[in-house]
Amino acid sequence: MSIHDPTPFPGPRPAPEQVAFDRTELGTILGLYGRMVAAGEWRDYAMSFLRDVAVFSVFRRSAENPLYRIEKRPALRNRQGMYAVIGMDGQILKRGQDLASVLRVLERKLIRPIE
Template sequence: MTDLPDVPRRAAHGSEHDRASVVDLREYRQSRDPLPITFHRRELDAILWIYGLMVGEGEWKDYAIDHLKEKAVFSVFKRAGELPLYRIEKNPKLADKQGAFSVVATNGQILKRGHDLKQVLKVFDRKIKLVE
């Protein structure tokens, strides 16, 4: 038996890629598979406050929360089996540009976008009425 490694050594003039290096497993996993984007507690409080008001008015009946790699989505439904009436989205990639938060209608139209979630949620304060 010898103290030599089982892997044969490369040429003495080898590059830095030939040397073994220690890698922190947590950092490696995070770089390979980043954690999903989530809503923070205060953001969820603001969203659920509006949701509670709208449920009390009979407008909304159900919701779903999706935490994806690129964004977090709070979807609001009139009935559980339908498409969402609205999606409240948090996309950190847009934080420096148009704002991380947005409210999106069923047809994909962005109703309001901004940096402050409470300001974005004010879109639900006014009632949208059909004008004939």
């Protein structure tokens, strides 16, 4: 390998060390987050990027356990779907291949009857 070689690290790229949400996924999640904050439902969030899962956790108050976790698990892409919304009790509320359709389970919280 010379100094002028355009590929400084020849060979296959190593597997990513962590899973993360890409820009469009974050845009979709943060769009929902903003609507829920405006409705007074959510107040804080946290993100975790681990080796096999990326997690966006939503809180009503910062000192609590998360109300919901939005998870991305690429290893499940060809099975149940890599996106999931998980409730506070650990129950999977929705799982699928399309993030927007999975998040619809949370958007129903914005629809309230007029009294």
